[in-house]
Amino acid sequence: MASTAAISQLRRYFLQEQELGVSELVLGRKPVIANPGRNGALARYQKQISGCTKCPLSKTRTNFVFGDGDPRADMVFVGEAPGHEEDLQGKPFVGAAGQLLTKIIEAIKLDRSQVYICNILKCRPPGNRNPEPREIELCEPYLIRQLELIKPKVICALGTFAAQTLLKSATPISKLRGQVHYYHDIKLVPTFHPAALLRNPAWKRQTWEDVQLVRKIYDQERADG
Numbered sequence: 001m002a003s004t005a006a007i008s009q010l011r012r013y014f015l016q017e018q019e020l021g022v023s024e025l026v027l028g029r030k031p032v033i034a035n036p037g038r039n040g041a042l043a044r045y046q047k048q049i050s051g052c053t054k055c056p057l058s059k060t061r062t063n064f065v066f067g068d069g070d071p072r073a074d075m076v077f078v079g080e081a082p083g084h085e086e087d088l089q090g091k092p093f094v095g096a097a098g099q100l101l102t103k104i105i106e107a108i109k110l111d112r113s114q115v116y117i118c119n120i121l122k123c124r125p126p127g128n129r130n131p132e133p134r135e136i137e138l139c140e141p142y143l144i145r146q147l148e149l150i151k152p153k154v155i156c157a158l159g160t161f162a163a164q165t166l167l168k169s170a171t172p173i174s175k176l177r178g179q180v181h182y183y184h185d186i187k188l189v190p191t192f193h194p195a196a197l198l199r200n201p202a203w204k205r206q207t208w209e210d211v212q213l214v215r216k217i218y219d220q221e222r223a224d225g
């Protein structure tokens, strides 16, 4: 018979899962948790903020672009902001740069569905202009909460804006890349943005080295649990 302590422990566990959004438990041959908590919590958070009007980009966007991929991913890619295609489709990295990012992810033996991809800004700056400091300031709390819910083991920051924003640094991406930094206790490796790689194919070798490092951290952190 289960002890009172074990029952209390189980009760605490189920309450925590419920808070995270778990709605169903299936016993037997299927996985015990059918609706992982982080999935439900992330989807709820997306719904909660998708009508954001905190900055003027809300007036010019077609779609709010929250993010895409596995809500429990151990690897997260963070870019700058949605572009034209992303704004139209409501998904990050679906244009030409997105196709290159897909190839980069596949080159480190992962699939897009196994990682999570998002941006610092959730709405497209008109004409793909650079994000403004006030827009970043207003939008970054959403990214912080997103990462708190996903709990990745490694972040790859794509490009100057993502790297400098996440690291609160003015150092050029050419100097930040290739090294392990930290973002709220999560290991972070910056590399070039895929759109920059399309303009400067000579940077592909350094990007390859950077993503190899990201993969190495991912493997190490997963092995450590």
Ligand code: SF4
Binding pocket: 052, 053, 054, 055, 056, 057, 058, 121, 122, 123, 135, 138, 139
């Ligand atoms: S960019 Fe961010 S802060 Fe601005 S409206 Fe979109 S979600 Fe809100």
